[in-house]
Amino acid sequence: MEDQEEQQDRTSDQNHKPQDLPQVLLLKPPPVLSVIGEQPFLSNKYQFLKAWESPLPLLQFLTAHADSIQAILCSGAAPVTDDLLQLLPSVRLVVTASAGTNHIDLEACHRRGISVTNAGNVFSDDGADAAVGLLIDVLRKITASDRYVRQGLWVNEGDYPLGSKLRGKRVGIVGLGGIGLEIAKRLEAFGCNVLYNSRKKKAHLSYPFYSDVRQLAANSDALIICCALTDQTRHMIDKDVFLALGKEGVIVNIGRGAIVDEKEMVRCLVHGEIAGAGLDVFENEPDVPKELFELDNVVLSPHRAVFTPESFMALCELVVGNLEAFFSNSPLLSPVIDV
Numbered sequence: 001m002e003d004q005e006e007q008q009d010r011t012s013d014q015n016h017k018p019q020d021l022p023q024v025l026l027l028k029p030p031p032v033l034s035v036i037g038e039q040p041f042l043s044n045k046y047q048f049l050k051a052w053e054s055p056l057p058l059l060q061f062l063t064a065h066a067d068s069i070q071a072i073l074c075s076g077a078a079p080v081t082d083d084l085l086q087l088l089p090s091v092r093l094v095v096t097a098s099a100g101t102n103h104i105d106l107e108a109c110h111r112r113g114i115s116v117t118n119a120g121n122v123f124s125d126d127g128a129d130a131a132v133g134l135l136i137d138v139l140r141k142i143t144a145s146d147r148y149v150r151q152g153l154w155v156n157e158g159d160y161p162l163g164s165k166l167r168g169k170r171v172g173i174v175g176l177g178g179i180g181l182e183i184a185k186r187l188e189a190f191g192c193n194v195l196y197n198s199r200k201k202k203a204h205l206s207y208p209f210y211s212d213v214r215q216l217a218a219n220s221d222a223l224i225i226c227c228a229l230t231d232q233t234r235h236m237i238d239k240d241v242f243l244a245l246g247k248e249g250v251i252v253n254i255g256r257g258a259i260v261d262e263k264e265m266v267r268c269l270v271h272g273e274i275a276g277a278g279l280d281v282f283e284n285e286p287d288v289p290k291e292l293f294e295l296d297n298v299v300l301s302p303h304r305a306v307f308t309p310e311s312f313m314a315l316c317e318l319v320v321g322n323l324e325a326f327f328s329n330s331p332l333l334s335p336v337i338d339v
């Protein structure tokens with residue numbers, strides 16, 4: 001409480017020097033900062049402390065600022081571990097510039113009384129557009145037929161094999177959060193039948209719910225993975241799920257690579273045990289299993305599904321809003337943990 005009052009005093013003084021402002025640690029520049037620059041993030045309520053600009057070794061740098069760092073702005077590129085938090089006892093807020101929070105030790109944040117915010121719903125539209133785009137690409141062979149035309153094969157080899165129709169497909173959505181709901185809306189408009197798996201059945205929705213992801217796969221022509229990566233969902237899409245999806249089945253993953261057993265997925269694709277895949281995320285990014293490069297029924301994208309300059313602008317507003325709210329003792333805008 002004392003700390004909060006002290007914060008309020010400090011942040012309400014508009015004339016204080018930058019070195020008096022509470023510090024927000026950035027271990028690495030989040031992608032949003034590289035794309036839209038630092039200017040829109042600047043505020044008279046906090047000051048960024050950029051670890052990568054310091055000549056000091058990281059540990060020395062963190063120790064030197066341990067008492068003044070009150071918040072961390074992070075992204076998937078720089079995990080927030082219990083060990084890091086142990087070094088920074090004044091941290092009370094972690095703001096991630098991502099929808100996913102799998103790079104943050106949430107249990108440690110809970111235990112240490114640290115609030116966490118994420119990207120809320122700012123990425124939902126772009127994520128949904130990309131997921132449906134990947135599905136259509138795989139089904140209708142858009143990227144593969146583009147390669148065919150560019151390589152001059154249309155002239156030399158004749159007509160390209162037909163793709164398959166989207167309308168009428170049964171699409172199982174794994175994770176019906178903000179992005180999943182937007183995917184469902186889009187697929188309904190395309191005339192698909194939407195089914196889903198989620199932690200809990202959503203009472204207000206009429207889409208058929210499957211508590212077991214294998215059952216969902218068995219009743220789907222395509223699976224779209226857009227749930228969070230947690231201990232429960234790691235490798236949830238395994239051999240049994242692929243077998244249930246079957247030889248005509250397609251998988252799209254815009255969630256996290258490790259939700260899928262990637263080795264098994266590659267094996268199923270190579271042996272024709274599933275029909276195709278649209279993949280934006282991988283287990284060991286930026287490494288992508290080389291076998292996938294040879295497969296025309298696979299569309300690859302470099303973890304860009306949710307990012308557009310427009311969504312980054314909205315993200316910037318949300319990040320600044322969360323930091324300013326925190327330093328003014330106002331409610332956080334997109335809390336994952338609210339202490």
Ligand SMILES: O=CC(=O)O
Pocket residue numbers: 097098099100101119123306
């Ligand atoms: O993958 C992107 C995100 O989690 O925001």
